[in-house]
Amino acid sequence: MQKYVRKRRRRIPMEENPLSELKDVMSLQPNILEQGSSGDDLLSQVLGKDRNGYARTYGKGVVPSDLWGTKSQVEIQKTIEEVKRNAQVEIKILQDRLQKEMEVKSKEQLEAFKSELLGGFNSVLTQIRQCFPEIVIPDLFSIPNPNDVQGDPRSSASNHLTDVDPNKHTKR
Numbered sequence: 001m002q003k004y005v006r007k008r009r010r011r012i013p014m015e016e017n018p019l020s021e022l023k024d025v026m027s028l029q030p031n032i033l034e035q036g037s038s039g040d041d042l043l044s045q046v047l048g049k050d051r052n053g054y055a056r057t058y059g060k061g062v063v064p065s066d067l068w069g070t071k072s073q074v075e076i077q078k079t080i081e082e083v084k085r086n087a088q089v090e091i092k093i094l095q096d097r098l099q100k101e102m103e104v105k106s107k108e109q110l111e112a113f114k115s116e117l118l119g120g121f122n123s124v125l126t127q128i129r130q131c132f133p134e135i136v137i138p139d140l141f142s143i144p145n146p147n148d149v150q151g152d153p154r155s156s157a158s159n160h161l162t163d164v165d166p167n168k169h170t171k172r
Helices: 018-028 039-047 064-068 071-131
Strands: none
Touching: none
């Protein structure tokens, strides 16, 4: 803080050394600036409250309503900010709910498609077995567990048909 003191126009007596008093207040409360309290609060403690319509440390002609708006504007702004925060929270909740519903619905659709597809394959295999009873078709619909390594076609166990003779199954 600069070390100059301006004379007051109203000739109201002023503390002899407001700078030393300000330093005393700061030494008594060293963490006041870290807590988010502004320097104006310290000045208000040392120099007293501002006069009505006067904004200390901002120079001549600056009034509080220029800096912060009128009380009604400040209240309206606070209300707007609160409504925005509430709306953002509500939007987040709705997005999460919609995401969960979409995941459930897509899983249901996938299961329905899978069962329909398996049903179609099963009917085709049944028709092939009826038309060509001599062809041995293994049961392809015993779907293995994805965590089961034994049923994995990439495993070392062979699940190839070895006894199939191509000439035996052709029509003549």
